[in-house]
Amino acid sequence: MSYAYTFEQIRTRPVTVIGAGTLGRRIALMMASRGGVVRISDPQQQTAEAAVSYVEEALPAVLAERGSGEAGTVVAASTLEEALHDAWLVIEAVPERLEIKIPLWGEVDRIAPADAIFATNSSSYASRLMNEQISDRSRLCNLHFYMPPVSTAADLMSDGETGREVLDTLLKVLPEFGVQPFEARKESTGFIFNRVWAAIKRESLAVVADGVARPEDVDAMFRLNWHMPAGPFQMMDSVGLDVVLDIEEHYAAENPTLPEGPRTVLRSYVEAGKLGRKSGEGFYRYEG
Template sequence: MSGSYTYTFEDIQHRPVAVIGAGTLGRRIALMFATRGGTVRIFAPRAEQRAAAVQYVTETLPKVVADRGFGEAGSAAGAGSLEEALADAWLVIESVPEKLEIKIATWDQIDQAAPPDTIFGTNSSSYPSRLMAAGVRDKTRLCNVHFYMPPEVNAVDLMSDGQTDRGLLDTLLAVLPEFGVFPFEARKESTGFIFNRIWAAIKRESLAVVAEGVARPEDVDGMF
């Protein structure tokens, strides 16, 4: 089972995006995909989670569009089921809790419910997508699409599951900036992607210069 995952912005601008998970990051991801006039559907198990996420997007969206200077406010809607969320979606972003067993089960369900041409992205910051792909029949459609904290921090990590279609990755590299987020591809599997690995090294060296007596903790803090 394989679909075509190569799109232009014009191909997908009138199709919805599905976000699975309505926590702090899920709702912020939904916000960014609602900035080009389209629809974002948010699925979470509890109705109050969905409602809170939709309210956040609705209230925050006008300022994000105005501050950015391009785009137009679209809409967010809560979906009562995965099937409803995924109907005709060109992209689904999974943002459920960072527990591998939950992510594996979620992807099993998404794979059964999604249209054949939907791109699959996990927002996981800890796990490469290949670890949650057992139940995904077409592994060329799955990759890491890791957001930081939009709309304040708009970098996005992309990383293949080892089999991801090259056209799919090129599509995300080209299309995501239309939504005000900017992708950077890890060219091989890397825990922590790019930025988090560099930042971890900075933190290690910060501790080292304090331990060696080169600087006081407050001096290091003051520089960052």
């Protein structure tokens, strides 16, 4: 099976995004910026429909800022079969738990077109860990996004068996959608940028866990010293503290020497229902 495509060859075929949460809907937004159809699938139909509304509202501004592109059609699919019909690319953006991802990919593999490329947006699990129910593992890879459309870089990484033409197709085609992929040359937990970000995030949490500073102090210093629009705690609130905790637990499982303090801070917020922007409160309070 060949997975070598040009943009012209795939522009009339849908892209499927499975998972309509914070990142899933932003991924759908980028994939809807070059015309065509994007189908969003989520176990909660209301969440999928909210993601469609988000994309429709945000897309004009993305196209205006880019100065090019074409608004696509975004659909909340009612079934996985509907979502996957004739798709050339399937992007999974469900919670960071292998017990969810492994059977989901098995189901996708049975339903999706035989020539569809599979990509997991997982930021902490190598795709190798979720490919056991996929018949042709050469079509699966990691494709991790960083809160588009503001951050357009993406990590691309083989599952150890990914076909070279799959990686080359994504490296060539994704810039058409305003996404800039960078290939990890060997398997690495955290990929490229996230390995650096994990150290910053963990030490920021440790500073708070040790009582040295408050989250707002750390963020203010980042904004002033590095001229950044947001600091680490603001960024964690945007990602979702439950997601950040899942990622940190995975890192700790691989490296038991990591300090417990950062995860203790995160657990206290998650257990209190303070998940960040999506719940209205995390390290900060949010209106609306």
